[in-house]
Amino acid sequence: VLETFYALKVLEEEGFIGLSESYYSPSKIHFLVGPQQLYEIQIAHASLDPVIKLLLRTYGGNLFSEYMKINEFKLAKALETSEAKIIKSLEKLGQMEVVDYEKRKDKPQITFITSRYDAAKLPLxxxxxxxxxxxxxxxxxxxxxxxxxxxxxxxxxxxxxxxxxxxxxxxxxxxxxxxxxxEDPAWVEKKLKKQIIETLRSNGELSQSGLLESLRISASEFTLELLRKLTDEGVIRQHKNGTLSID
Ligand SMILES: [Zn+2]
Known part of the structure; x- marks a missing residue:
């Protein structure tokens, strides 16, 4: 799912598709035939007659000229039938190319923005x-x-x-x-000592300021005292040029 989502996102950024978040768009319907043809269909397909009549009664002649928002649930109530049956009838009319039936959408939508490309030759x-x-x-x-x-x-x-x-x-x-x-100096010393040793070990040789920068600490009296102590104890070796390292 994630891979597909990010692939779609890339296609969107590249301007091939439009992605829209989940939104509600009601069902729409529009007659593709004229009144005379519709009348013939009503006679030839008696089972579809009640739905056609109801559509005309509810949404009027505008159905012949434009897309009208419809509500399948209300239509079902008017015909005292189920919403599923209404949808089935509308789908049937759609297949017969009597109507263009756009079912309601409540999921994210993709719109192709460009003309069709060969997927292998997509100019990405x-x-x-x-x-x-x-x-x-x-x-x-x-x-x-x-x-x-x-x-x-x-x-x-x-x-x-x-x-x-x-x-x-x-x-x-x-x-x-x-x-x-x-706040406990002994604890701080122990921790700092450990960090100094680890930093020098992973960096090899460092100048004193380079070491303090790596540790993100300032040259406080406490730190400098600890460095002197570690050098005196032989934990840290101070080279002639001033750099520090661990043996
Ligand atoms: Zn914090």
Whole structure:
């Protein structure tokens, strides 16, 4: 269902079809024959006579010149029969090409906008379609990153995604809840140490500012003290050019 839906969406964007959301459009009917021919049909098909008479009585001669909205349920009531039987009779008249009967619609509609194309030769703008696919993929990747990232508040992450920067954390997302523990310096140190080690391990060598940028933290006294401590303990190696790495 999803694949079909997105394929239809692409055809719509490319201007081949029109898609409309589910909407209600009442049944319509229009006589395709003149009064004289209709009279002959009434005689030849006695079973259809009551419906034809009722249509003429209810909607009048306009039926010969235009499409009239009809209500099968009301017609059925007038003839003291079921709606299904009325619909069947109208369909029969349709097959006989006495009327054009457009049944009511309450489902999404597709309209072909262009003339008919050979499906294999549809002039699709493949460049635009693949560009759109890339954009969609980018968005999906961002959402995956959102789900996996552990460095900032989820709300802040979403704000960043939409180009708004905010310094205030939401305080209620899983990240914020987890980081309430931030108030405990020992816990913060342990977490930060783990993040520093992981970041250096996956990046190889980083300058101090590069490391802090990756961690999205500022060069606070606390952080710098921890980096010194880790270097002294030999957890981090500081190279002559100042870059940091893990042995
Ligand atoms: Zn948050």
């Amino acid at each position: 703008n493949t460049k635009r379609i693949s560009l759109r696919r890339e954009l969609t993929l980018e968005k999906a990747k961002s959402m995956v990153a959102y789900a996996h990232q552990e460095v900032i508040c989820r709300t802040q992450f979403i704000q960043e995604y939409f180009g708004e920067k905010s310094d205030s954390r939401c305080g209620i997302c899983d990240w914020c809840v987890e980081n309430k523990k931030m």
